[in-house]
Amino acid sequence: MIDLKLIRDDAAAFDAALARRGLPPMAGDILAKDERRRAALTELQSLQARRNEASKEVGQIKRQGGDAEALMQEVAAIKDRLAALEAEEKALGDALESILAGIPNLPAADVPVGADEADNVEIRRTGNPRNFSFTPKEHFEIGEALGMMDFEAASKLSGARFVVLRKHLARLERALAAFMLDIHTLEFGYEETQVPFMVRDQALFGTGQLPKFGEDLFRTTNDYWLIPTAEVPLTNLAADRILDEKELPQRFTAYSPCFRSEAGAAGRDTRGMIRQHQFTKVEMVSIAHPDQSEAEHQRMTRAAETVLERLDLPYRTIILCTGDMGFGAQKTYDIEVWLPGQNAYREISSCSNCGDFQARRMKARFRAAGEKNTRFVHTLNGSGLAVGRTMVAILENYQNEDGSVTVPEKLRPYMGGLEVIRADA
Numbered sequence: 183m184i185d186l187k188l189i190r191d192d193a194a195a196f197d198a199a200l201a202r203r204g205l206p207p208m209a210g211d212i213l214a215k216d217e218r219r220r221a222a223l224t225e226l227q228s229l230q231a232r233r234n235e236a237s238k239e240v241g242q243i244k245r246q247g248g249d250a251e252a253l254m255q256e257v258a259a260i261k262d263r264l265a266a267l268e269a270e271e272k273a274l275g276d277a278l279e280s281i282l283a284g285i286p287n288l289p290a291a292d293v294p295v296g297a298d299e300a301d302n303v304e305i306r307r308t309g310n311p312r313n314f315s316f317t318p319k320e321h322f323e324i325g326e327a328l329g330m331m332d333f334e335a336a337s338k339l340s341g342a343r344f345v346v347l348r349k350h351l352a353r354l355e356r357a358l359a360a361f362m363l364d365i366h367t368l369e370f371g372y373e374e375t376q377v378p379f380m381v382r383d384q385a386l387f388g389t390g391q392l393p394k395f396g397e398d399l400f401r402t403t404n405d406y407w408l409i410p411t412a413e414v415p416l417t418n419l420a421a422d423r424i425l426d427e428k429e430l431p432q433r434f435t436a437y438s439p440c441f442r443s444e445a446g447a448a449g450r451d452t453r454g455m456i457r458q459h460q461f462t463k464v465e466m467v468s469i470a471h472p473d474q475s476e477a478e479h480q481r482m483t484r485a486a487e488t489v490l491e492r493l494d495l496p497y498r499t500i501i502l503c504t505g506d507m508g509f510g511a512q513k514t515y516d517i518e519v520w521l522p523g524q525n526a527y528r529e530i531s532s533c534s535n536c537g538d539f540q541a542r543r544m545k546a547r548f549r550a551a552g553e554k555n556t557r558f559v560h561t562l563n564g565s566g567l568a569v570g571r572t573m574v575a576i577l578e579n580y581q582n583e584d585g586s587v588t589v590p591e592k593l594r595p596y597m598g599g600l601e602v603i604r605a606d607a
Contacts (some may be wrong), residue, residue: 196288215278222271255454285508289534293502299506305515319581321428328605330350330352356575361489363435365488366485378409379409379441381409382405387488388414412467413465417467421546424549430559434468441459466563472557479513486531486533500515501515516529521574576593586604588601
């Protein structure tokens, strides 16, 4: 949520930040509504004081046996006007709230300006793509040939964009999640957490998915929402709380299913596991002091990169431009893993610093030692990593000409010592 005071203090800077997002100016309309609301509130408070004063005068006149009819008529008129003003003030307040809730986070100063993913900027590239002596296949070709990736069975159960994993690939999914969690908890100090996979409206409003992106979500018949990512429940652990400064940063990680309708994704990645309605992910969330959030962002991105390096998967890290950045982010690093079957880098992690944007929506604050006033925390979230996409990357990068797949060395202890995945094993 954008701070209204920020718009009041520097409307031009606010509109300039919106322009970097490719959005039209909005400060004029917002400030006009805000001025009308504040004028209504001022009149409301003045009339309330006059009503109270007049009511006392009526009582005094009656006790003295005088005629208070004129004052009583004034009180009645004030009462009618107060009702109208209260309705006007509420309507204007609701309108402002609705407008502010629909405005994306303002980009950090160092975020490159651009229209879409073509304008993202590569920061670094790590690892060298493997030179194959044969034409590498895509992951779904490998998985189906192994007999361990079944899209047909999933389609009969649930329709398109689902998969059934069997045998070693089912175990590989579990192994990857455990491997990632061990890195994040043991090496980067994240607290392993199990969270609900269904949440209420307010949780999704807090992290910015509602009200604008409801069509991207799945809703149950009794008005719960299936989580699109564990970011939602993890970040909301700080909702409506005032933390002590010494408690910051708080770092959480969770392995969970994620559910997304993929609205607007028709025709994109229709085969395979890249874009599904249900997938699993290891998520990282940090609740940080505002002065520490930039360093925390770098640290979180490094945790995600570490997973890929341990698996010896080539990747590149990019900073998203203003036009490709998510609604709640003020700065985002995407990590893209090399997929030889596609001959392309594809996103496997997105790490975002949301500043105080989510914290304002969920009223997540902290108080410094010796201070009376509170400040909003900064929230950060990142994939550490998308488990299915990591499996995709392993299948494509570790495939062999005979159709088998070598298990990365670091994963073998999690796979019961298995070194090669074969169709007949």
